[in-house]
Amino acid sequence: MCSKMAIPLHVPQQALKAMGIAALVVLPLFFGCETVHSLAVGTPYEPYNALRGGYSETALATDVVRVVFRGNSSTSKERAQDLALLRAADLSRQAGFKFFTVLYEENGGAVAGDQEIVTPKCEIRVQFLNEKAPGAVVFDDAFISATMRKKYEVP
Secondary structure, eight states: OOTTOOOOTTSOHHHHHHHOHHHHHHHHHHHOHHHHHHHHHOOOSSBOBTTTBEEEEEEEETTEEEEEEEOOTTOOHHHHHHHHHHHHHHHHHHTTOSEEEEEEEEEEEEEOTTSOOEEEEEEEEEEEESSOOTTSOOEEHHHHHHHHHHHHTOO
């Protein structure tokens, strides 16, 4: 069976009721252990998957990108925002830049069916920079990457 099947104490009671205890036994058989684990503790830092959520990005220019992070019902708004920033930092570094600034941010969510289960979504548009722009809020790629990876135990 799965090594990560222990249910953390912070799983919302409504989520447990919605899933049912039987689902915890059946889901790993169909979707694998990682899906069940992400349903319990929040969306992992990975490319978007319809079952688990994750990040996606669209290049809008050579130095501008839109990053969207969608979480599941166990993902906090803060986690969605932080992992969107981590993705922006990773993309900035991959493109050879040292800094980035957020040009636009939108936070929202969705309700699944007739239940009040909110799944957070954070969309940011960022511009990559080689130098800090005066008067702008500028993020250091290396700092954001190290901070968020440590906070969420992302390799």
